[in-house]
Amino acid sequence: MVAQRGRRGGSARQAGTPDADNAPTAEMPTVADAPVNGAAVADPVRARSIPEAAVARLAVYLRVLSAMAEQGATTVSSEELSAAAGVNSAKLRKDLSYLGSYGTRGVGYEVSVLVGQIERTLGLTRKHKVAVVGIGNLGHALANYGGFPGRGFPVEALFDLDPDLIGVPVGGLPVSHLDEIPQVCAEREISIGVIATPPTAAQSVCDRLVAGGVQCILNFAPVVLQAPPHVEVRKVDLAVELQILSFHVARRADQEASENGVANNGMVVRS
Numbered sequence: 001m002v003a004q005r006g007r008r009g010g011s012a013r014q015a016g017t018p019d020a021d022n023a024p025t026a027e028m029p030t031v032a033d034a035p036v037n038g039a040a041v042a043d044p045v046r047a048r049s050i051p052e053a054a055v056a057r058l059a060v061y062l063r064v065l066s067a068m069a070e071q072g073a074t075t076v077s078s079e080e081l082s083a084a085a086g087v088n089s090a091k092l093r094k095d096l097s098y099l100g101s102y103g104t105r106g107v108g109y110e111v112s113v114l115v116g117q118i119e120r121t122l123g124l125t126r127k128h129k130v131a132v133v134g135i136g137n138l139g140h141a142l143a144n145y146g147g148f149p150g151r152g153f154p155v156e157a158l159f160d161l162d163p164d165l166i167g168v169p170v171g172g173l174p175v176s177h178l179d180e181i182p183q184v185c186a187e188r189e190i191s192i193g194v195i196a197t198p199p200t201a202a203q204s205v206c207d208r209l210v211a212g213g214v215q216c217i218l219n220f221a222p223v224v225l226q227a228p229p230h231v232e233v234r235k236v237d238l239a240v241e242l243q244i245l246s247f248h249v250a251r252r253a254d255q256e257a258s259e260n261g262v263a264n265n266g267m268v269v270r271s
């Protein structure tokens with residue numbers, strides 16, 4: 001996913017993609033930091049310095065580990081986990097070292113310990129209530145998706161301005177009017193607001209969510225939002241993801257052409 005952090009007032013810092021493995025500066029634990037038995041190290045300073053790309057992979061490891069735990073696994077090697085997560089094992093070990101987790105030689109990682117460490121690092125030890133604003137095509141899909149509550153993100157409020165939608169249950173939850181966002185979000189202690197409105201409405205929706213006390217906004221609308229510094233804003237843009245895929249396809253084609261002795265301009269450079 002492509003991330004964007006808006007900051008109201010001053011320069012709005014637009015974060016790059018979470019693939020930026022080198023940003024922010026990673027604070028790699030030294031060997032001396034390593035617990036000998038791979039025990040949990042919940043160090044908030046270290047957690048803050050984890051690159052965004054690694055954070056995204058931690059969420060993937062958590063999903064894989066949870067499935068392994070459900071199947072009765074108690075330990076996992078880095079090779080097994082990296083294969084299941086689709087990440088190379090050196091990168092996996094580096095990611096887990098941000099948690100202070102190094103595993104035990106010959107044994108690997110304790111699944112339950114690793115799950116606990118990742119959950120603490122990702123702030124998943126408590127539930128984050130979600131509100132979705134804009135119950136159109138995308139909003140309906142999000143409201144009806146059953147996978148969020150089990151991952152700690154129950155959808156607790158829906159908003160729109162279409163009179164035909166107000167009061168109508170979607171995914172079992174009635175849609176409330178846009179004007180009620182601040183009051184309902186405050187009452188239900190919503191911490192994450194998802195914006196699925198047309199782009200022209202997104203900033204005013206963002207302002208209402210902020211007034212209702214939400215701490216994080218996930219924005220699907222193709223517009224850059226401004227929010228106060230204490231509010232985390234992330235932007236999801238599937239078109240950008242497709243463009244990144246296109247780049248990788250083009251790069252692979254270039255590499256193959258080069259390996260076959262054909263330069264980018266079509267000239268044969270070697271037989």
Ligand SMILES: NC(=O)c1ccc[n+]([C@@H]2O[C@H](COP(=O)([O-])OP(=O)(O)OC[C@H]3O[C@@H](n4cnc5c(N)ncnc54)[C@H](O)[C@@H]3O)[C@@H](O)[C@H]2O)c1
Nearest residue numbers: 134135136137138160161196197198199201221236237238
């Ligand atoms: N990021 C992505 O990858 C991605 C993918 C699909 C759609 N989108 C974006 O998501 C948004 C929604 O797309 P969609 O296809 O669901 O659109 P849609 O037209 O089906 O739904 C938009 C909904 O927002 C409501 N709305 C309009 N103004 C509002 C306001 N001020 N407050 C509350 N609700 C309001 C409308 O009544 C409607 O129900 C668009 O901005 C679209 O560009 C993003």
